[in-house]
Amino acid sequence: MLREDLYTPWFQDNDWGFEFISGEFLGTVVQITEVKLPDDSGGEASVDYHVINKPEHVTEEDIKGDLFRTSFELVINDILKEAIDNYENNKQQPV
Numbered sequence: 001m002l003r004e005d006l007y008t009p010w011f012q013d014n015d016w017g018f019e020f021i022s023g024e025f026l027g028t029v030v031q032i033t034e035v036k037l038p039d040d041s042g043g044e045a046s047v048d049y050h051v052i053n054k055p056e057h058v059t060e061e062d063i064k065g066d067l068f069r070t071s072f073e074l075v076i077n078d079i080l081k082e083a084i085d086n087y088e089n090n091k092q093q094p095v
Contacts, residue, residue, distance in 0.1 A: 002078045006071070009079065017049070018075055024062070025071055029053040035080075047076055 003009065007018040010029075017031040029052050036046040049072075051063055062068055 001082065002074060003082065007075045007078075017052070018079070020071070020075075023071065024067060025054075025058055027053070027055040028058055028063075030072070030075075035076075045076070045080065047072075 004021070006020065006022055008021050009018045010016065015031060017029065019029045020026055031050045031052045032047060033050060034046075034048040038044060054063065
């Protein structure tokens with residue numbers, strides 16, 4: 001898991017997202033507005049988001065670049081894996 005190493009999640013009311021706490025995008029805060037999971041196992045998740053805070057050293061070009069996209073995907077995949085693992089571990093078995 002990358003939680004608390006690369007990023008830390010945040011929750012406020014019905015909003016949520018994460019903040020990069022290390023790496024190139026340290027201090028960048030992202031709000032997730034929607035996650036769409038594919039209907040089949042072959043598709044990819046779609047995520048709508050907004051960068052709501054970025055340090056001065058992070059440019060708009062950085063946010064649009066491949067390194068940000070890769071870092072963002074790592075975080076989202078980590079969050080989704082944790083959510084799936086939690087679901088699997090907590091779902092009730094039929095009696």
